[in-house]
Amino acid sequence: MSLIAFPTLLRKLRNKEYRDAFVSSNVKHALARQIRSIREQRDWTQTEMGEKAGKPQNVISRLENPDYGQISIQTLLDIASTFDVGLLVRFVRFNEFISRNSDVTPKSFEVPEFGDELTQAIIEDSVTTTESKIDLDEMENVTYLSAKDYYYTYPNSNHMQA
Numbered sequence: 001m002s003l004i005a006f007p008t009l010l011r012k013l014r015n016k017e018y019r020d021a022f023v024s025s026n027v028k029h030a031l032a033r034q035i036r037s038i039r040e041q042r043d044w045t046q047t048e049m050g051e052k053a054g055k056p057q058n059v060i061s062r063l064e065n066p067d068y069g070q071i072s073i074q075t076l077l078d079i080a081s082t083f084d085v086g087l088l089v090r091f092v093r094f095n096e097f098i099s100r101n102s103d104v105t106p107k108s109f110e111v112p113e114f115g116d117e118l119t120q121a122i123i124e125d126s127v128t129t130t131e132s133k134i135d136l137d138e139m140e141n142v143t144y145l146s147a148k149d150y151y152y153t154y155p156n157s158n159h160m161q162a
Contacts, residue, residue, distance in 0.1 A: 013094065024069075026101045030109075031076075032066040037109035038083050039064075053082040084113035 004012075012018045039049050039060070046060040053060070055078075062068045063079065073089065080087035092100070 009098070019094070023097065025066075026097070028069045029066040030101060030104070031071060032064050032068070033104065033106070034109035034111075035060075035079060036064040037106045038085070038111055040106070041110045042083070042113075049082065053078060083111065084115065085111045 013022065039046070042049075044052070046064070047057045050057045050060045063071060063075070076087055076089065
């Protein structure tokens with residue numbers, strides 16, 4: 001996100017066309033930057049990443065190009081698997097979108113792979129969340145409902161419409 005005074009940004013966001021362009025540009029640039037940052041964090045060349053992802057180097061180059069903009073959810077899932085990280089794709093309010101896109105430093109895009117999370121004790125006996133500390137031992141018997149499971153469990157729910 002370019003440096004722009006917050007009041008100026010809010011004024012510009014009142015225009016629907018500007019909002020759409022703002023979201024599109026930020027998503028494309030953030031994805032490209034994050035893919036490159038994580039690849040570099042792992043000291044991989046584009047060729048090495050391509051080999052791990054089962055894709056040619058020119059595909060990795062395109063994914064790191066913010067002007068490409070044709071990344072599918074399946075490709076993102078493949079890249080998340082290659083990096084051994086989770087993928088979060090969701091619609092958010094504009095204030096959250098702006099907040100999440102305010103730090104565009106390469107370090108802000110780095111994500112440790114799952115094995116490193118365990119090694120670094122990010123996930124050990126407990127996980128800290130913004131709301132509270134959760135004891136993983138107490139969470140062993142908790143059943144998690146995926147969005148797909150929720151949809152099929154509660155098909156008439158107002159929260160998930162087909």
